[in-house]
Amino acid sequence: MHVIGHGVQLLTLEKQLEPDEIDRVVGLGRSNLPVSKVREIMDALYPERMFCPSLLSRLKDRGRVLHLGPEVDSMGRFFEMGYGMKATGGVFHVNLTSALQLKSVVMQHFEDVILKGSTGLSGLAKSFKAEGNALVYATMSKVEFQTRFDRAKTTYGEYKEADKALCSIYRHKEKVCRAFTGNVFTCSSLATQRGESMNYVIKENGKVLMLQYFNVA
Known part of the structure; x- marks a missing residue:
């Protein structure tokens, strides 16, 4: 030493x-x-x-x-685990084309979407931001996600910007929302909000207390 x-x-x-x-x-x-x-x-x-x-x-x-x-690249084990996850209701795709990838899935992007969606809500702005962030980042089942989304649409759907924000979240839910990305394998060519958000934390803060925050299998 x-x-x-x-x-x-x-x-x-x-x-x-x-x-x-x-x-x-x-x-x-x-x-x-x-x-x-x-x-x-x-x-x-x-x-x-x-x-x-x-x-x-x-x-x-x-x-x-x-x-x-x-294995040097561990791909045999990766495919085994991926197909095992797919068999139990998860998501596993091979050879995704660039057309199927969401290229800018980062925390800041959807923070901006939610913030813009709160425009014009007055007293409802705070609750909308809380609900929008929950839809993206909170741990919940797909059924719970749908229930909360429907409730949010009922409450905020009459406001143009809020409705656009909710529709954006819903449209990209399989690649963005934790209710879906928590059960997704990713390889080097495809990034989900889970991995991107932790990479952001590492780059910005230079430290991680627990790798458990990384949502990888």
Whole structure:
């Protein structure tokens, strides 16, 4: 172990790590994040310790193999899990064309849609924004989503901008709303709001407390 100033320790060997640190890096390997991103997360969680990239790479690869198998690209396991999810009511598509992809599915986009939809609602603006955000980001079943959407349409549908916002959410619900994206596998060519939102958090804040916020299988 090396100390490189201000009490920061440079860790190069697995035996220098605490069990929770090992578990966290191995867990991050499930999502096959790049080493640079894993190091960014670990540095934020343990600011007094500096993790050697080669050490993180070894532990991350162990996590990927444990979760997805020894294949280099893990696609066999990916397809197995994907079709298994499809068989139980989930969504799994292969070779999606660009025409089927929503290219700008990020948190800010639908925050803007909901904010614009609240224009002209006066006293209803606050409740509309709360309901719109719930439709996109809250955990609920598809039946609950439909019930809440119908209720929102009844309450706000007479207002032009609010109705447009609700229709936009509904039109893209399979790729945007957590009620649907929580049961979707994604590969490198297709991103959902779940992965995009967490990537936003990592990039903007430089830290993640739990990978559980990442909605990947």
